[in-house]
Amino acid sequence: MAKKLVVAIDCDDVLLPSTIRIVERYNTLYQTAVELEHAHSSAYPGWNADRGTIHGRILEIQSSPEYAGTPPFEDAVTAVHRLATEYELHLVTARPVAVMAVTNGMIESHFGKCFASVEHVGLDGSKGEICRRIGADVLVDDNLKHLVDAASYGVIHGLWFGEYPWQQNDSSDIAIRCADWAAVEKEIAYIAKR
Ligand SMILES: [Mg+2]
Structure with a gap:
């Protein structure tokens, strides 16, 4: 075969x-206005944090029960x-x-x-x-x-x-x-x- x-x-x-949910949540939690267009660039200033901080925050969002239930x-x-x-x-x-x-x-x-x-x-x-x-x-x-x-x-x-x-x-x-x-x-x- x-x-x-x-x-x-x-x-x-x-x-x-995923991205739309993460960005919406991030913007709510950290009073930012990250746009989807830039959502895959950690160098984008709109995140208002350094790379490590951004990734830590995103990890927290991804680990939340709300996110885990995304169909x-x-x-x-x-x-x-x-x-x-x-x-x-x-x-x-x-x-x-x-x-x-x-x-x-x-x-x-x-x-x-x-x-x-x-x-x-x-x-x-x-x-x-x-x-x-x-x-x-x-x-x-x-x-x-x-x-x-x-x-x-x-x-x-x-x-x-x-x-x-x-x-x-x-x-x-x-x-x-x-x-x-x-x-x-x-x-x-x-x-x-x-
Ligand atoms: Mg992907």
């Missing part, structure tokens, strides 16, 4: 809405269940190990055994390195930084997920834009046939 296509899938903003996108649940019947899926998230229980709880509740493994790369870790270790052929991610990194580790197919304010760059030579899960499924079917 031919080897199954190995697909690495990001968690935040791919399986469930995934309905179309992500359907698509991932469908993809898991044909391909080997891995969840590869930049979340730190400290929120592993939150991630695992969400996965168990909504995605059952769809993922062969759940990898917490951490904010400074390399998704590309993990992708190479698990033998990923495809990475689905909303953050171009990780797709660029994965490409440098030999992940041939980068699918740039979603339509978000922080996706300003041109991706044409690194990744294929997939606005939604229907587009991701279509692209993966196409890749698998090649």
